[in-house]
Amino acid sequence: MSNLELLTWARGPGLSIALAVCAFGILLRLFEIFSLGRKADLSKAREHSPGSGWRTIVSRSLPPPGLMKRAPVTYIGGYVFHLGFAITLFFFVPHIELVRGLTGLSWPGLPTQVVDIAAVAAILALIAVLASRLSNPVKRLLSGVQDYLAWLLTFLPLLTGYLAFHHLLIDYTLALALHILSVELLLVALPFTKLFHTVSVFISRWYNGDIFGRKGVAS
Amino acid sequence: MAFDGPTIAETLRRQGISRRGFLKFCATTASLMALPPSMVPAIAAALEQARRPSVIWLSFQECTGCTESLTRSHTPSIEGLILEQISLDYHHTLQAASGEAAEAAREAAMRENHGKYLLVVDGSIPLGNPGYSTIAGVSNLDMLKETAAGAAAVIAVGSCAAYGGLPAALPNPTGAVPVSAIIKDKPVMNVPGCPPIPVVITGVLAHFLTFAALPELDDHGRPKVFYGESIHDRCYRRPFYDQGKFAETFDDEGARKGWCLFKLGCKGPVTYNACATTKWNQGVSFPIQSGHGCIGCSEPGFWDMGPLYKPLSMPIAPVQMMVGAAAAGGAIAGAAMALRNRAAKQSAQAAHQKVTVADLEKAK
Numbered sequence: 001m002s003n004l005e006l007l008t009w010a011r012g013p014g015l016s017i018a019l020a021v022c023a024f025g026i027l028l029r030l031f032e033i034f035s036l037g038r039k040a041d042l043s044k045a046r047e048h049s050p051g052s053g054w055r056t057i058v059s060r061s062l063p064p065p066g067l068m069k070r071a072p073v074t075y076i077g078g079y080v081f082h083l084g085f086a087i088t089l090f091f092f093v094p095h096i097e098l099v100r101g102l103t104g105l106s107w108p109g110l111p112t113q114v115v116d117i118a119a120v121a122a123i124l125a126l127i128a129v130l131a132s133r134l135s136n137p138v139k140r141l142l143s144g145v146q147d148y149l150a151w152l153l154t155f156l157p158l159l160t161g162y163l164a165f166h167h168l169l170i171d172y173t174l175a176l177a178l179h180i181l182s183v184e185l186l187l188v189a190l191p192f193t194k195l196f197h198t199v200s201v202f203i204s205r206w207y208n209g210d211i212f213g214r215k216g217v218a219s
Numbered sequence: 220m221a222f223d224g225p226t227i228a229e230t231l232r233r234q235g236i237s238r239r240g241f242l243k244f245c246a247t248t249a250s251l252m253a254l255p256p257s258m259v260p261a262i263a264a265a266l267e268q269a270r271r272p273s274v275i276w277l278s279f280q281e282c283t284g285c286t287e288s289l290t291r292s293h294t295p296s297i298e299g300l301i302l303e304q305i306s307l308d309y310h311h312t313l314q315a316a317s318g319e320a321a322e323a324a325r326e327a328a329m330r331e332n333h334g335k336y337l338l339v340v341d342g343s344i345p346l347g348n349p350g351y352s353t354i355a356g357v358s359n360l361d362m363l364k365e366t367a368a369g370a371a372a373v374i375a376v377g378s379c380a381a382y383g384g385l386p387a388a389l390p391n392p393t394g395a396v397p398v399s400a401i402i403k404d405k406p407v408m409n410v411p412g413c414p415p416i417p418v419v420i421t422g423v424l425a426h427f428l429t430f431a432a433l434p435e436l437d438d439h440g441r442p443k444v445f446y447g448e449s450i451h452d453r454c455y456r457r458p459f460y461d462q463g464k465f466a467e468t469f470d471d472e473g474a475r476k477g478w479c480l481f482k483l484g485c486k487g488p489v490t491y492n493a494c495a496t497t498k499w500n501q502g503v504s505f506p507i508q509s510g511h512g513c514i515g516c517s518e519p520g521f522w523d524m525g526p527l528y529k530p531l532s533m534p535i536a537p538v539q540m541m542v543g544a545a546a547a548g549g550a551i552a553g554a555a556m557a558l559r560n561r562a563a564k565q566s567a568q569a570a571h572q573k574v575t576v577a578d579l580e581k582a583k
Contacts, residue, residue, distance in 0.1 A: 002439070004489060004515075008524045012535040019538050020545035027546050031553020036560060093463050094532035097482055101533035111463045172449060173489040176531065 007177035010184065018184035019102075025191025026199055033200070038211075046216030056209020057202050073132040077125045084122030088115055088158070116165070123158050126151065150194050156182035227428075228267035241266075248425045252434065252444040265429035272428065273328050273336040275366055276310040279359040280352050280386040280395055281342030285377035286312050288414035311354065322355045329369050337427065338370035340398050343379040343386045347394030363401055372406045372433055373398060376420065378516055381409035381440070388522040399440060408433045409440040411492075413516035418497050419445045439519060441491070450487035450513045453495035456480065474510060484528040485512030492517040 001009075067075045089095060093109035100106040109115075130151055133139045160182050162168070164175035189195060225233075231241055245263040249256065278286070290313065309325040311317075316324055328336060340363065345351035349358035357365075367373055375398040378384040386395035399407045410419055423442055426434045434442040451457060459465070459479040466473035466480055479485070487495075490513050494505040506513055512528075515521040525535035 002519050004518050004524055005520065007489065007531075008520075008535065011525060011531075011533070015534045016536065016538045016541050019542045023542045023546040024549035024552070027549030028553040028556065031550060032556045032560070035553070035557030093465065094481070094530065097530045098532045098534070101529065102538065109463050112461050167449075167452065172451075176489065 003171055003173040003177060007173055007180070010177050010180035014181060014184050018187040022187040022190055025188075026196075029191050029196060030199070033203075041211075041214060045214040047213075049213030052213025053206035053208075053210035056212070057205045060205050060209075073128055077129040077132070081122050081125035081129065084118040084120075084125060085154070085158070087118035088122060088161070091115060091118075112165070119158060119162055119165075123155070123162065126155050126158070146193055149189070153182075153186045153189050153193075153195065157186055226268055245425075248422050252422055252426060252442075258429075262425060262429045266425060273332040274339055275325060275328055275336055275370075276313075276339045276341070277354075277359075277362060277366060278311060279340065279342030279344050279363070279380070280393065281377065281379050282385075283312055285341040285414040286310070289376075289417045289420060318355065322357075325366070329366060333369040335371050336369065337424075338366055338373045339376055340373060340380045341376045343383045343393075343395035343397060344401060345386070345393035345395050347392070351393045360401065363398065367402045367405055370405055372408065372427065373402055374420075374423065375399065375407060375409045375411075375440075377415055378411045378413045378519075378521065381411035382519040384413065385522055387520070406433050407440060408436060408442060411439070411441060411446075411517040411519075413514075413521070415517070416445075416493055416497055416499065419493060437491070441517075445493040445497075446491045446517065448491065448496075450490045450492055450495050450507070451485075454487055454507055455495070456507060469510065480507060480510075480512040482530050483512050484526065484530055486515030486518075486521070486524075486527075486531065487513040488531060490515040490518055 063075060063079070087110065090107075091110040092112070092115045096106050096109050133143055133147070133151075157179060160175055160179035163170060164172060164179045167175075169175075170178075186195070190198060228241065232238075242259070242263055245266065246256070246259050249259045249262055254262075276286075309321065309328055311321055314321060314324065342352075342359075344359045344363055346360065349360060352359045354362055375381045379386060379395070380398050383391070383395045383397045383400075386393055387397075397409075399409065408423065410423060412419075419442070422445065423434060426432075426442075434444055437443050437446055439446075451460070454460075456477060456479045459477070460481055464473065464476075464478040465482040466478045467482060468474065469483065474480075481488075485507065487507065494513070495507070498505045498508070514527050515524060518524070529535070
C-alpha cells in the first residue's frame with residue numbers, strides 16, 4: 001500500500017468507519033446516562049435557585065482560587081492544552097474545510113502561524129502534564145491505563161499534524177495519512193473512554209450545579 | 220555507449236544549434252538535476268561524443284498524450300531535437316513505416332544493438348486478455364518481454380507505463396499493469412505524469428548518456444532530482460496557503476488575486492513532480508499558475524484517489540448516510556440498554572428485603 005493509498009483509505013472508508021463508531025457510541029452512552037435517572041429528591045429544596053446549573057457551567061470552567069499555588073502544572077497545562085487544542089481543531093483552514101464537507105457549515109480560519117503557535121503550545125502542555133503525572137506520586141497512583149491511553153490518543157493527532165504541516169521527518173503524504181488515522185483512532189475511542197468528557201462535561205456540570213443549588217450550595 | 224552514426228553534437232550542429240546554445244542546455248540540465256557546475260563540461264563532453272543511441276519506443280494502452288507532450292513543443296528546442304534524434308528507431312506514432320516494415324525496423328534495431336538500446340514505454344499492459352491491445356498481431360505483454368530482453372534499461376514514460384494510469388483505474392477492465400510489474404531483471408525507471416514534463420525526459424536521457432546509468436530513484440522508481448519535492452513546497456502560491464488566503468471558487472476575488480487553490484482540490488501537497496520549478500512549454504507556466512489546482516497526475520493511482528475538486532482534508536465519499544444510520548443504531552442500542560438497566564433496577568427493588576431492628580435482634 002503506497003502512502004497515497006493509505007491517505008485515500010483514511011479519507012474514505014477509514015473516516016466513515018470512525019465517524020460511524022463515534023456517532024454510535026455517543027448516542028449509546030447519552031441514552032444510557034440519561035435513562036439511568038436519579039432517585040427522586042423527596043426533601044424540600046433549601047432555596048429556590050434557578051439557573052444554578054448554568055452558572056456552574058461557567059464557574060467550574062474558571063480556575064478556583066488557590067489552584068495556581070497547589071497545582072501550577074495542572075492549572076497552566078490544562079488551560080494551555082485545551083485552548084491550544086481548540087484553536088488548532090476549529091480554526092485551521094483544512095479542518096474547517098472538513099467540517100464544511102461533512103455538514104456544510106463553515107467559519108473564517110486563522111492564519112497558519114497563529115494555529116502553529118497554538119499547536120506547539122498544546123503539545124508542550126501535554127508533555128508537561130504527562131511529566132507531572134509521572135513525577136507526582138499521588139497522580140501516578142491515581143492514574144490507570146485509560147489515562148495514559150487518553151493522553152496518547154490526544155497527543156498523536158497533534159504530533160502527526162505538526163509533522164505534516166511542517167514536512168518534518170516523514171513524507172508529507174504519509175504524515176497526513178497518519179494524522180487522519182490518528183484522529184480516527186481518537187474518534188473511535190472517544191465515546192468509550194474518559195475522552196467522553198468532550199461530550200458530557202457541560203451536562204455533568206449542569207447537573208452538579210443544579211443538585212447543589214437545591215441543597216443550598218452557591219454555584 | 221558505442222553506437223554507429225553521427226554524434227549528438229554533430230546532429231545538433233546540423234540542425235543549426237550553436238555551441239553556446241548547446242552548452243547552455245548542458246548547464247540547465249546540470250542545474251535541473253542538482254549536479255555541481257563542475258559537471259557541466261562532463262555532460263557537454265559526454266553528449267558531444269555520444270553516438271545516437273538506439274531507442275525503441277513502445278506504445279501500449281495509452282492516449283499518445285506523452286508523445287504529444289514531448290514532440291509538440293511550440294518551437295523546436297534542444298530538448299526536442301535531442302529527443303527526436305534518439306527516438307526514431309521505432310516509434311509507431313512518429314515513424315513513417317507501418318505494418319511489416321515497422322516491425323522489421325524494431326527487430327533490426329534490437330538485433331544490431333542487443334544489450335545497448337534504451338527501451339522507452341508509454342502505456343500500460345493489459346493482462347486480462349492479450350487481445351485487448353496488440354501491435355501487428357503481437358500482444359503488448361509479449362512485445363514488452365521480447366523487446367526488454369535486449370535492452371540496457373527501460374524507461375516507463377507517463378503514468379500509465381509507470382503505474383497503470385487511467386487504464387488501471389477502478390475497476391481496471393483490462394487488468395492493466397505497469398511496466399515494473401512485468402520487467403524485473405532490468406533497471407526500470409518511471410517518469411510519471413499525465414503527461415510527463417519533456418525536460419525531465421531529456422534530463423534523464425542526458426544523465427544516462429553522461430554517466431551510463433540511470434539517476435538515483437525514489438520509492439516509486441522516479442528520478443529523485445525531478446520528483447524529490449512536492450509541488451506544494453515549490454509552489455509560488457505557497458505563501459497564500461501559509462497566510463490562510465484561499466480561492467473559494469474559480470472566479471472569485473481570491474482566484475483573481477492568485478491565492479492558494481487548496482480549497483478547490485489542489486493535490487500539490489501530496490504530489491511529487493518538477494512542474495512548479497521547470498514548468499511547461501519552455502517555462503511559460505504550469506497548471507497552478509494557469510489557475511487550476513494540481514490533479515496529482517504523477518502519483519500512483521491518481522485517478523482513484525478521490526475527487527479532483529475536493530480539498531485534501533475533505534472526505535472522499537459522503538459519510539452522512541452511514542453516520543446517520545450509526546447514530547440511529549446507537550440510539551436504539553442505548554434505548555435497549557436503558558430498558559435493561561430499568562429492568563435490573565426494578566428486579567432489585569422487588570428483591571429488596573426490609574430488615575427491622577427486631578429482625579436483627581432475633582438473628583443474634
